[in-house]
Amino acid sequence: MSRARIDQLAGKYMNHDMISLHTDLPEFPEGRISLLYAVLGQQPEASKDKELLALVTSLVQMALDTHEMVDNAPPSGIGGMLGMRAQQLKVLAGDYFSSRFYHLLSQAGQIDAVRRLSEAVCQINRLKMIFYGKAKQMKMNAEEYLHYGAELRSGLFLSFTGFMSGLYERLWPEILNGFSRCEVLLHEIGKVESSTSLDGSWGVWHILQEGSEEDRRMLSERREDAGAIQVLLRKYDVSEKLGGMLRQATGQLQTSLQRLQSDKLLRELQPIIEPFVQAGKHRATVLKELG
Incomplete structure (x- = not known):
C-alpha cells in the first residue's frame, strides 16, 4: 500500500454522498500525512502499520477540522434552512470521521494508538x-x-x-x-x-x-x-x-x-x-x- 492508496481510502469516507452534496469539507492534511507516513516507514516497529496509522490520523484531523468549520451563529435569510442543514452535516461529518478512526484501530487491535490519539484530541481542545x-x-x-x-x-x-x-x-x-x-x-x-x-x-x-x-x-x-x-x-x-x-x-x-x-x-x-x-x-x- 502506498501513500496514494491512503488518499484513496480516506476519500472513501470524505466523499460520502450526503456530505459532499450538502456541505463543504476542510482541506485534507496531505502534507502532514505524507510526513508522518514517510517517517513511520523508517521505524522498525511502526513501519508495518504506517498505512493504517496515517489513514486514521487523517480521519481524526479531518474530524477536528470539520467541527472547526461549524458556525455557532444561527443562519438567517432565505437560505437559512439550507445553511442550518449544512452546519448540522458538518457536525455529523466530523462525528462520522471520528467513529471510523475508532473502528479501524479497534479492529486492528491498536489500543495504544487509540489512547494516544484520544489524549492528543483532548490536548488540542484544551489548547483551542x-x-x-x-x-x-x-x-x-x-x-x-x-x-x-x-x-x-x-x-x-x-x-x-x-x-x-x-x-x-x-x-x-x-x-x-x-x-x-x-x-x-x-x-x-x-x-x-x-x-x-x-x-x-x-x-x-x-x-x-x-x-x-x-x-x-x-x-x-x-x-x-x-x-x-x-x-x-x-x-x-x-x-x-x-x-x-x-x-x-x-x-x-x-x-x-x-x-x-x-x-x-x-x-x-x-x-x-x-x-x-x-x-x-x-x-x-x-x-x-x-x-
Whole structure:
C-alpha cells in the first residue's frame, strides 16, 4: 500500500454522498500525512502499520477540522434552512470521521494508538480554548498566533513520538513543529493574496502589535472592510514579512531533516517541502522587483 492508496481510502469516507452534496469539507492534511507516513516507514516497529496509522490520523484531523468549520451563529435569510442543514452535516461529518478512526484501530487491535490519539484530541481542545480565550480578550501577539497555529496543526502527529526510536524520537517534535509552522505561514500568505478571511490573521495581529495608534483604531473599527485592511497590510509589508519568515522556517526545517542523515527520506519528503521553498522564493522575487 502506498501513500496514494491512503488518499484513496480516506476519500472513501470524505466523499460520502450526503456530505459532499450538502456541505463543504476542510482541506485534507496531505502534507502532514505524507510526513508522518514517510517517517513511520523508517521505524522498525511502526513501519508495518504506517498505512493504517496515517489513514486514521487523517480521519481524526479531518474530524477536528470539520467541527472547526461549524458556525455557532444561527443562519438567517432565505437560505437559512439550507445553511442550518449544512452546519448540522458538518457536525455529523466530523462525528462520522471520528467513529471510523475508532473502528479501524479497534479492529486492528491498536489500543495504544487509540489512547494516544484520544489524549492528543483532548490536548488540542484544551489548547483551542486557550487560543480563543486569548484572541477574544485581545491578549495575543503575532508570534503567539503563529505558535498556537503550529501547535494545533501538529498536536495529533506529535502523539506518534512514542512510536519512534533513537534520533527520530528526539527530532520528530522539532521537525513536526517546523513543518507545521511552514504550513501556517504559507496559509497566511494565501490569506493576504486572496483577500479572504483576514480577520484574525497574522497580518491583523501584527498591525495591532506594531501599528500606529491611528492604524490600530482603524483596524478595530473597520474589521469587516477588506479594502481598508488590505491598505494596512500593504503599508506594513505583511506579505513580505510572511515571506521572509517562511524562508527562514523552511531553512530550519531542511536543516532538521538533514540531521536524520537519510538521503532516501529527504528525497521522499522533497515534494511536500517544495511548496514552502517556491513560495518563499516567489515573495523574495516580488520584493526585489518592487525594490
